[in-house]
Amino acid sequence: MLKEEVSSAITYALSKGFQIHPDAFKILEKIDVKELQSIIKQVVREKAKQNMFLIDQSDLKMFVESEIDDRIENNHVIMFDPTKKVTSAEGIEGFHALFQNRYSKLLKIMMQRSQSKKLTPISNVTNGKLDEETYIAGLLMDRRIDRDVTKLVIDDPTGSIELLIFNKEIQDTANSLQIDQFVMISIASGKNGGFFVKEILVPDIPDHIANRSKTETYAVFISDLHVGSKFFMEKEFAEFVSWLSSPDPIARKVRFVLVGGDIIDGIGIFPNQDKELLLLDVDQQMAKATELLDKIPKHIKVFIIPGNHDPGRRALPQPAIPEKHNMHLWNRENFFMLGNPSMVELNGVKILMFHGQSLDDVVGSTPGLSYAQPAKAMRVLLKTRHLSPIYGKRTPIAPELEDMMVIDEVPDIFHSGHIHVVELDMYKGTLIVNSGAWQSQTPFQASVGISPTPGIAIIVNLATMKVFTKDFTENSS
Incomplete structure (x- = not known):
């Protein structure tokens, strides 16, 4: 005789016009009775969308832990996490060490270029030692436009130099550079003294063929939940988490979820924030976030980095959300709390995770960029090979002894959030995902004309790099 819960679930399915294959009954009896009703509703909802009205064994198998398809690869390696490396140096000396390290790391990347054989220290040039073809390398300290001439000031450990640009095409390149970024420049002596620019080279990522997973495995990219805010879309997020447990053929192959920061809305992040909060305490917000995330199936690995709204250090690089705030997420077998930025390798695919605070500075200082196209701003970061090149603007940077924001390793996928606008791009073999x-939409976003695209999960097939989006606002009333 069937259990009362199983009988009730079957009655529900029949009332919706479904038939149930005899093989499905054996699986129904194995499913936890507390979850049975919601599981049947999920199956009915997904199958109805496909106009299929027969529930068979395959529709229910994944809800029994032992029935998860273990042939789908789910290997992970944490390649870089700043959490244990964050030390913070002090004051001016600390920042000197940071920029010295930035210069050294990016110079090492540029030394792979053929032009690097013609590099000379700035002090040699200012002392009058200039060959027919000379390159210098350093950080861009200043840029000014005076009539039709662009002036750059470049700094290396031996000194600084002012350069003039007369060529319109080179001026356009110079105007797109980020202050404090690394550049390599071909220079020549001017007839009336001074030095002018012949060519500008930036570190950039090389063209490459992305690594692929051996099995058809899906990774889901999400960011900026802002749990605790009145504008957090709890219903849609709960539907997303529920979908991960559903019989949907793609959901059944999801093995990774990557969360790009701003798990909660936080407290005191901006003026009068309390008027926009449902939960007025950081730990209440984190407890709510944990309750929602906790429902992600155990066979899916979840990687979480902090954003500027989350508890802990605000300056970059950020260590993982402190254990005292993230409830029991630290201790979950399938959860990995990482710092910002972090690099993970999933089935061989290298993924750079960065919340994206510096995108504010890049958008604000680069001609032609806007918040409507965050992937284009992310391209700029790949070209500079640095996640937060500009110092002294909106993005706080800590005076670390090592510059952990340099993009040493070329990612196959570059994932950010922060802007609240979904955009995808492909650049030199790297998939860009915001x-x-x-x-x-919050009142602040409305006041500055930002139109977010919330409630959408980005799904990537790691075997093919094909990208899907699933919009969880479609069923909302």
Whole structure:
């Protein structure tokens, strides 16, 4: 005789016009009775979308832990996490060490270029030692436009130099550079003294063929939940988490979820924030976030980095959300709390995770960029090979002894959030993903004309790099 819960679930399915294959009954009896009703509703909802009205064994198998398809590869390696490396140096000396390290790391990357054989220290040039073809390398300290001439000031450990640009094409390149970024420049002596620019080279990532997973495995990219805010889309996010447990053929092959920061809305992040909060305490917000994330199936690995709204250090690089705030997420077998930025390798695919605070500075200082196209701003970071090149603007940078924001390793996927606008791009073999948000438009966003695209999960097939989006706002009333 069938258990009462199983009988009730079957009655529900029949009332919706479904038939149930005899083989399905054996699986129904194995499913936890507390979850049975919601599971049947999920199956009915997904199958109805496909106009298929027969529930068979395959539709229910994944809800029994032992029935998870273990042929799908789910290997991970944490390649870089700043959490244990964050030390913070002090004051001016600390920043000197940081920029010295930035210069050294990026110079090492540039030394792979053929032009690097013609590099000379700035002090040699200012002392009058200039060959027919000379390159210098350093950080861009200043840029000014005076009539039709662009002036750059470049700094290396031996000194600084002012350079003039007369060529319109080179001026356009110079105007797109980020202050404090690394450049390599071909220079020549001017007839009336001074030095002018012949060519500008930036570190950039090389063209490459992305690594692929051996099995058809899906990774889901999300960001900016802002749990605790009145504008957090709890219903849609709960539906997303529920979908991960559903019989949907793609959901069944998801083995990784990557969360790009701003798990909660935080406290005191901006003026009068309390008027926009449902939960007025950081730990209440984190407890709510944990409750929602906790429902992600155990066979899916979840990687979480902090954003500027999350508890802990605000300056970059950020260590993982402190254990005292993240409830029991630290101790979950399938959860990995990482710092910002971090690099993970999933089935061989290298993924750079960065919340994206510096995108504010890049958008604000680069002609032609806007918040409507965050992937284009992310391209700029790949070209500079640095996740936060500009010092002294909106993005706080800590005076670390090592510059952990340099993009040493070329990623196959570059994932950010922060802007709340979904956008995808491909650049030199790297898939760029800005994964939007789970927070509807806030009064501040409305006041500055930002139109977010919330409630969308980005799904990537790691075997083919094919990208899907699933919009969880479609069923909302």
